[in-house]
Amino acid sequence: MPIIDANGKLFSPLFIVMKEVTGDTFGPQVQRDLFTAPNTLVTASSSGKMKKEHLKVWLEEVFFPHVGDRTVLVIDSWSTYKNTALLDAATPEGRHVQIVTVPPKTTPLCQPLDVFGFRMWKTFVRKIWDWVVRDDIQCELHLRNAALKLQSLVHNQFSSPRFREMWKVGWTHPGYFENDEHVEFKTPSQFCFESDAAKENHRCSVAPCEKTHFLTCAWCKATLCFEHFFQYNHFCEVIN
Numbered sequence: 001m002p003i004i005d006a007n008g009k010l011f012s013p014l015f016i017v018m019k020e021v022t023g024d025t026f027g028p029q030v031q032r033d034l035f036t037a038p039n040t041l042v043t044a045s046s047s048g049k050m051k052k053e054h055l056k057v058w059l060e061e062v063f064f065p066h067v068g069d070r071t072v073l074v075i076d077s078w079s080t081y082k083n084t085a086l087l088d089a090a091t092p093e094g095r096h097v098q099i100v101t102v103p104p105k106t107t108p109l110c111q112p113l114d115v116f117g118f119r120m121w122k123t124f125v126r127k128i129w130d131w132v133v134r135d136d137i138q139c140e141l142h143l144r145n146a147a148l149k150l151q152s153l154v155h156n157q158f159s160s161p162r163f164r165e166m167w168k169v170g171w172t173h174p175g176y177f178e179n180d181e182h183v184e185f186k187t188p189s190q191f192c193f194e195s196d197a198a199k200e201n202h203r204c205s206v207a208p209c210e211k212t213h214f215l216t217c218a219w220c221k222a223t224l225c226f227e228h229f230f231q232y233n234h235f236c237e238v239i240n
């Protein structure tokens with residue numbers, strides 16, 4: 001469940017609800033071995049859907065710590081009847097939130113992440129899957145920890161300040177804000193997978209690795225092979 005603001009900032013942590021047969025908590029062994037990263041907050045749900053308890057955690061640990069005192073929250077499914085008491089209880093003293101609900105069936109038109117965001121995310125994940133399948137790499141992306149690592153790394157790449165203009169499109173395109181200036185930008189897939197380094201088959205920039213380019217880091221611009229991106233967990237925050 002990513003959140004973006006109207007300045008084109010992707011918030012951290014990324015809130016993840018995983019479907020678990022054990023119910024709304026992870027088993028002790030799973031909890032102990034769970035992949036953790038500074039940019040993910042992982043919870044369990046028997047249905048895989050967000051329930052009241054998840055919403056409470058999301059408000060308290062993801063939303064309120066990262067927004068200003070007066071906020072408009074645009075959200076695509078919100079039951080006022082069920083959630084008002086919960087929101088009131090989770091709202092810290094002196095803070096104010098106005099909820100704007102995107103009407104059902106209009107999300108492709110005016111839910112910012114639906115307008116421009118989720119599709120980029122899926123395309124990016126798909127490129128990683130394709131590479132793994134094509135090169136027959138043993139990293140089992142369907143397993144819990146590899147799936148979490150994948151989302152953490154994608155979120156990290158998408159958080160690069162390079163993509164701020166892209167995230168803004170979800171707000172300006174439906175008309176939440178006027179935007180007269182046309183700013184050119186590259187999508188994460190274009191920047192990371194279609195760079196010159198990719199086209200020219202550059203070698204991985206981590207010495208002495210000789211493997212071929214898999215991804216150009218959206219932060220440091222390093223040319224990375226799959227191992228140095230995924231297996232070695234290239235979590236980057238150094239902008240170059």
Ligand SMILES: [Zn+2]
Binds near residue numbers: 218234235236238
């Ligand atoms: Zn990097």
Ligand SMILES: [Zn+2]
Binds near residue numbers: 206225226228
């Ligand atoms: Zn390498």
